[in-house]
Amino acid sequence: MSTQPSTELDTFPNPRPGRNYEIRFDCPEFTCVCPKTGQPDFATIRIRYTPDETCVELKSLKLYLWSYREVGAFHEAVTNKILDDLVAAISPKKMVVEGDFWVRGGITTVVEVQHP
Amino acid sequence: MSTQPSTELDTFPNPRPGRNYEIRFDCPEFTCVCPKTGQPDFATIRIRYTPDETCVELKSLKLYLWSYREVGAFHEAVTNKILDDLVAAISPKKMVVEGDFWVRGGITTVVEVQHP
Amino acid sequence: MSTQPSTELDTFPNPRPGRNYEIRFDCPEFTCVCPKTGQPDFATIRIRYTPDETCVELKSLKLYLWSYREVGAFHEAVTNKILDDLVAAISPKKMVVEGDFWVRGGITTVVEVQHP
Amino acid sequence: MSTQPSTELDTFPNPRPGRNYEIRFDCPEFTCVCPKTGQPDFATIRIRYTPDETCVELKSLKLYLWSYREVGAFHEAVTNKILDDLVAAISPKKMVVEGDFWVRGGITTVVEVQHP
Amino acid sequence: MSTQPSTELDTFPNPRPGRNYEIRFDCPEFTCVCPKTGQPDFATIRIRYTPDETCVELKSLKLYLWSYREVGAFHEAVTNKILDDLVAAISPKKMVVEGDFWVRGGITTVVEVQHP
Amino acid sequence: MSTQPSTELDTFPNPRPGRNYEIRFDCPEFTCVCPKTGQPDFATIRIRYTPDETCVELKSLKLYLWSYREVGAFHEAVTNKILDDLVAAISPKKMVVEGDFWVRGGITTVVEVQHP
Amino acid sequence: MSTQPSTELDTFPNPRPGRNYEIRFDCPEFTCVCPKTGQPDFATIRIRYTPDETCVELKSLKLYLWSYREVGAFHEAVTNKILDDLVAAISPKKMVVEGDFWVRGGITTVVEVQHP
Amino acid sequence: MSTQPSTELDTFPNPRPGRNYEIRFDCPEFTCVCPKTGQPDFATIRIRYTPDETCVELKSLKLYLWSYREVGAFHEAVTNKILDDLVAAISPKKMVVEGDFWVRGGITTVVEVQHP
Amino acid sequence: MSTQPSTELDTFPNPRPGRNYEIRFDCPEFTCVCPKTGQPDFATIRIRYTPDETCVELKSLKLYLWSYREVGAFHEAVTNKILDDLVAAISPKKMVVEGDFWVRGGITTVVEVQHP
Amino acid sequence: MSTQPSTELDTFPNPRPGRNYEIRFDCPEFTCVCPKTGQPDFATIRIRYTPDETCVELKSLKLYLWSYREVGAFHEAVTNKILDDLVAAISPKKMVVEGDFWVRGGITTVVEVQHP
Numbered sequence A, B, C, D, E, F, G, H, I, J: 001m002s003t004q005p006s007t008e009l010d011t012f013p014n015p016r017p018g019r020n021y022e023i024r025f026d027c028p029e030f031t032c033v034c035p036k037t038g039q040p041d042f043a044t045i046r047i048r049y050t051p052d053e054t055c056v057e058l059k060s061l062k063l064y065l066w067s068y069r070e071v072g073a074f075h076e077a078v079t080n081k082i083l084d085d086l087v088a089a090i091s092p093k094k095m096v097v098e099g100d101f102w103v104r105g106g107i108t109t110v111v112e113v114q115h116p
Helices: A058-066 A075-090 B058-066 B075-090 C058-066 C075-090 D058-066 D075-090 E058-066 E075-090 F058-066 F075-090 G058-066 G075-090 H058-066 H075-090 I058-066 I075-090 J058-066 J075-090
Strands: A011-013 A021-033 A040-050 A054-056 A094-104 A107-115 B011-013 B021-033 B040-050 B054-056 B094-104 B107-115 C011-013 C021-033 C040-050 C054-056 C094-104 C107-115 D011-013 D021-033 D040-050 D054-056 D094-104 D107-115 E011-013 E021-033 E040-050 E054-056 E094-104 E107-115 F011-013 F021-033 F040-050 F054-056 F094-104 F107-115 G011-013 G021-033 G040-050 G054-056 G094-104 G107-115 H011-013 H022-033 H040-050 H054-056 H094-104 H107-115 I011-013 I021-033 I040-050 I054-056 I094-104 I107-115 J011-013 J022-033 J040-050 J054-056 J094-104 J107-115
Touching: A021 A058, A021 E075, A021 J040, A040 A075, A040 J022, A054 A058, A054 A075, A058 E107, A075 A094, A075 A107, A075 B021, A107 B058, B021 B058, B021 H040, B040 B075, B040 H022, B054 B058, B054 B075, B075 B094, B075 B107, B075 C021, B107 C058, C021 C058, C021 F040, C040 C075, C040 F021, C054 C058, C054 C075, C075 C094, C075 C107, C075 D021, C107 D058, D021 D058, D021 G040, D040 D075, D040 G021, D054 D058, D054 D075, D075 D094, D075 D107, D075 E021, D107 E058, E021 E058, E021 I040, E040 E075, E040 I021, E054 E058, E054 E075, E075 E094, E075 E107, F021 F058, F021 G075, F040 F075, F054 F058, F054 F075, F058 G107, F075 F094, F075 F107, F107 H058, G021 G058, G021 I075, G040 G075, G054 G058, G054 G075, G058 I107, G075 G094, G075 G107, H022 H058, H040 H075, H054 H058, H054 H075, H075 H094, H075 H107, H107 J058, I021 I058, I021 J075, I040 I075, I054 I058, I054 I075, I058 J107, I075 I094, I075 I107, J022 J058, J040 J075, J054 J058, J054 J075, J075 J094, J075 J107
Parallel strands: none
Antiparallel strands: A011 A054, A021 A040, A021 E107, A040 A094, A094 A107, A107 B021, B011 B054, B021 B040, B040 B094, B094 B107, B107 C021, C011 C054, C021 C040, C040 C094, C094 C107, C107 D021, D011 D054, D021 D040, D040 D094, D094 D107, D107 E021, E011 E054, E021 E040, E040 E094, E094 E107, F011 F054, F021 F040, F021 G107, F040 F094, F094 F107, F107 H022, G011 G054, G021 G040, G021 I107, G040 G094, G094 G107, H011 H054, H022 H040, H040 H094, H094 H107, H107 J022, I011 I054, I021 I040, I021 J107, I040 I094, I094 I107, J011 J054, J022 J040, J040 J094, J094 J107
């Protein structure tokens, strides 16, 4: 398996497709770049979802989040894009993505998006 | 872009207008002046909203909160005014503003207002 | 304005009477006297309310709570009385008063009363 | 008033019978004996209730909980019995009793029972 | 009683079958093996349930969780299996099992499954 | 034994006079009156000492601290006086008294005095 | 091995007698009886020591602490006695025993004794 | 007494000049202005000192800290100046001033200066 | 590089051998087996050392700690052995190993050993 | 002033060169790359120093730490290099740099280096 940043998200079959249950990830090692100033931004990305037929594979999620390291991304847009990509990859019954960005100008920003 | 206190709130188009989601700001560096005694007051302002067509720009929010530095303002009135100004600027689907004021006379005051 | 304990509660007009919103006070400096033993009791009084036409003034609330310093008062009764007095003074849309009393006989007691 | 362990629970008239409100006790000094091994067990007992016509008296509650000190009692059974005894004594509108037992075999157990 | 890892779960009759109440276990000493890498995984298993006619016995639960020590198990699958085994053993009215797994690749995973 | 505020401090013989050891009290229920404004002040009094031939009795310490309830006392002076009174009563090998006063004018004050 | 309260402390040979090192125990399940009122007292006992030729066995320490369950014991005396008994049993190079007793009369008491 | 910002520090005679003891203030409501950008800075100022013949008066300290509200001041310089002014006013036996400034550019700064 | 449990500890040259500095590891995923009962034990192992000419390699440390998974080991002995093995591998200028073991019989045990 | 990553560290004259005092920075937004795997590493860098004739400028410190974003760096080496670069830039009387790296392989690493 690769250890390069990757925009692909690997999946595996839900081991218990008949049951509604929740999977939560806490990813404190997220960094991207501010599109306006070019300076690095840092965030904790929190994901929780109810799988349908597939689940997202943990290592592939790590490589996917790594792929934002050189990408210019506004707080609101990047949190929505992570949700869109995850929904496209595994079509979950429901999913919430929360981007908890570190303080800028004395203000902390959290963006919380959900599907559907 | 200016770095002066400003009562204007800049906005940008919601990057994902078709989706209901929440943006939260935590602003611990708020200060205004007590209208009765002239002495400084301090608060943390917490804002959370669901954008409709526009979002509030972060740096402009900082300058807006700065504009209260010399303004006489009662706890209840100022928290309502911040909500009114933000609603006027971005017409959010819904918004909550919480002013968490530091202890006076041994008592801590929190004012939480919402729209609509 | 007086700085004596006082059973009167001053009020001021709600600055935004058309909006439902919440005001919360945290008052950790409350003391009264146990009616059975005559020994002092201590509590944190927490108040939250939705104002109708008037709000309670902060300094007058401090003097009001001070007025219990020499008063014999059971936990359950005094928390109800504080709520009754505040409701009589400002007729709030709704109000909750919580008396969080310090440990006696190894047991902590909290009394939480609400109107209506 | 006695200072002996006692299975009797004293009561007093609810000072505000027309109002629904909540009383909460936090009792971290509870100990009984494991019926299987004879070894001591320790727990925090948390009680919250809405009184009807009578309230439970605090000192008598302390003596009541003390009465379990030499009693063999399983976690599930003793928490239910405390609720039953309190309900029998004061017929509350509703009541919750939580027994939070210290770790045994690497596992912490909490039992939460309610009436009605 | 044995002190060997065991896949059997002992039960005892619910001491208060006519009442809906909740039992919660917090089990921070869980370890199994990653099926892909063969390396050990660690988790806290949290269980909460409303018993019907039987309850699960605490020591037997400890031995049951111990039985995973050499077992290869994915996070999502093992949390579902623990729920299935507990449901098969005691047919609870409802049950939630939460597997809170330690950080791998910078990401913490929690799986929360429920019955029914 | 009395249950009135009292300026007398009862003592008992040190059960282990040949050994240097420390006794610590944490007394969060202290209140006195500001000599300038007449308004109540609140503090936590922390005491730690190495006894010589006598120890201070716990209940008598409670009644002694209670005796300040109506007394006008500046932060610096009252903390020194508590130390002086305790030293006079039990002649400890060493003693530290810390008065941790609640916020006034946005500022918290701690006074820590020691003997010898 | 017995599972009865016991005043005997079992020991085992220090596995590394040539090295100075520290062993610490945190025992939150201690209870005894107040000699004056007959009411139960609760404490956390903390022990730390540098072993010489023998160490204290963990299960025997548990049974030893259990033996105080029906014993009348003042805070200062019982903490000194636990130290004396442990020193008599294992002659440590040095040892500290801390008894952290729960609040009585609004005051928490900690007694910390050491050898030599 | 004035309620205006003031660079003067009032003092009062040390009530116990023969004893070495410590007074500590925690002042979380400090704000000044960045000399480079003109934007507001926020800090908690912590002061601890051993008085010699005079102590600093609490209300005057509040007004003194308030006097920085419109002053341009670098973190390192302002913390040193507060120490210098306090030393000039009360000639303490020793004093420490700590300026704990809020995050700028993702970095928190603390400056701790002492006399002598 | 292997991903098997291993009693070998890999090292690398100290990148700054002329400077005294400290490296600290916090390893919460340690498990071994109680030699008396055969039941699993869990601990956090904390290591801090001043390197001389070599440092311990992080992944090899992980595999080394893993090697205790099936090993019977008393708390005091295993903590000393981990220190001995690390000292043998890298001859540090100084090193401390702390084994923080989970509660058994209601008692938490910490063993802290050092070299030299 | 630039807003690019930069290996240069700007300085300014110590505003109070005759006094020994301490400046502390807490920089939680540090990231570099593991030289072995190419994967990103994250750390909090903590710096504290006593300035001699010059101080390090805050914004330039931010840009300096940013310059490691694409650099391969082992934990031990990079923490030493940051100290070396800061010492070369400002020749402090003394300085400590602490690199607190996020968990890898279940183990957290902290490296703490000092000058002189």
